Amino acid sequence: MIEEEREDLELQRMTRRSLLGAAGGILTAGAGLGWLMTRSKEGQLPWPLRRMLEFNETFGTSVVGADALAPDASSLPLTQPPRVNGRIGRGSVPPASEYALRVSIGGRTVAALSLTDVMALPRTVLTTEMKCVEGWSQVVRWGGVKLSDLLASAVGSQESKYVQTVSLDGKYFVGLDWRSAIHPQTLVCYELNGAPLPALHGAPLRVYLTNKYGYKSLKWLGEIRLTSNRPKDYWAERGYDWFGGL
Numbered sequence: 001m002i003e004e005e006r007e008d009l010e011l012q013r014m015t016r017r018s019l020l021g022a023a024g025g026i027l028t029a030g031a032g033l034g035w036l037m038t039r040s041k042e043g044q045l046p047w048p049l050r051r052m053l054e055f056n057e058t059f060g061t062s063v064v065g066a067d068a069l070a071p072d073a074s075s076l077p078l079t080q081p082p083r084v085n086g087r088i089g090r091g092s093v094p095p096a097s098e099y100a101l102r103v104s105i106g107g108r109t110v111a112a113l114s115l116t117d118v119m120a121l122p123r124t125v126l127t128t129e130m131k132c133v134e135g136w137s138q139v140v141r142w143g144g145v146k147l148s149d150l151l152a153s154a155v156g157s158q159e160s161k162y163v164q165t166v167s168l169d170g171k172y173f174v175g176l177d178w179r180s181a182i183h184p185q186t187l188v189c190y191e192l193n194g195a196p197l198p199a200l201h202g203a204p205l206r207v208y209l210t211n212k213y214g215y216k217s218l219k220w221l222g223e224i225r226l227t228s229n230r231p232k233d234y235w236a237e238r239g240y241d242w243f244g245g246l
Contacts, residue, residue: 070185070210070246074127078193079138084200088234089220091169099204102223103154111154115204119190121145121153126185126210131246133213142208143191147224148182155226164231165207168222174207175233175242176216185210188221216244 093099096115103111127141151158163181166173180186187208190197197203202219209217215235225231236242 067179067183068211070128072127073129073139074141076127076129076139078127078141080193082140082192082201083136083138085132085134085214086219087200089167089169089172089218090200091167091171091220093168093199093204093220096204101205101221103151103226104223105155105158105160105226106228107225113150113154115190117153118145118150118188118205121149124187125191126187126208128185128210130208130214130217133215133240133244141191141193142187142189143194144187144189144205144208146184147186147188147207148184150188151182151224151226154224158226160226161228162226162231164225164227164233165218165221166223166225167218167220169220170222172218172220172234173232174216174218175231175236176209177243180209180211180245183209183211211246212244213246215240 099115100112101114101118102109103113122145123143124146125141125143127139129137130140131137160178162178163176164173165176189202189206189208190204192198192201197206202221205221206219207217207221230242233240233242235244
């Protein structure tokens with residue numbers, strides 16, 4: 001009986017310590033959050049969070065490597081049907097016969113590629129796990145052309161520091177560093193899971209990047225801009241990470 005009483009007393013002490021520890025943790029976290037939210041903002045984020053995102057970008061490019069390849073997911077079952085996420089940028093889409101993808105350098109259009117022109121380039125099929133910043137993922141098989149091949153066809157050996165992709169209606173735009181744009185797994189897609197790209201997934205053409213969260217993979221592609229200045233990015237202007245690396 002005495003042993004049982006000792007165990008009960010020890011359990012009570014442990015419970016009190018746990019509760020006190022949890023309460024202390026909550027208070028500390030609350031104080032930290034309060035401090036964080038009173039810091040000055042940069043790009044709609046408190047500056048400590050902005051510094052963290054900048055560190056992630058530096059880490060992703062210099063340590064992990066912007067050229068790292070995403071694992072092949074061909075052995076996994078495809079997500080059927082693929083989840084539709086994001087409808088910003090879906091304006092008036094012209095018939096395929098009238099579609100033209102503009103490529104510009106420094107604000108000057110240097111090429112206008114028809115859908116036939118794009119589909120005449122070497123075809124690449126890629127099956128990977130597409131990840132959303134919201135926490136979900138899905139296995140998708142994309143068919144299309146490498147963005148690097150498309151740019152080589154349109155502008156030759158011309159290089160740039162940055163690339164901006166813009167939707168047909170101009171309302172959605174994504175900024176990319178050059179290495180991410182010409183990454184061997186960055187595609188301009190016209191197929192999804194072995195079928196023509198559906199309208200809600202960005203037809204007639206969309207971009208897909210394996211090394212970025214989904215919000216960097218622009219749908220309803222209308223223009224590709226090469227620029228020496230870091231371009232605007234729709235979600236970065238709303239506090240998200242400009243780099244968007246996984």
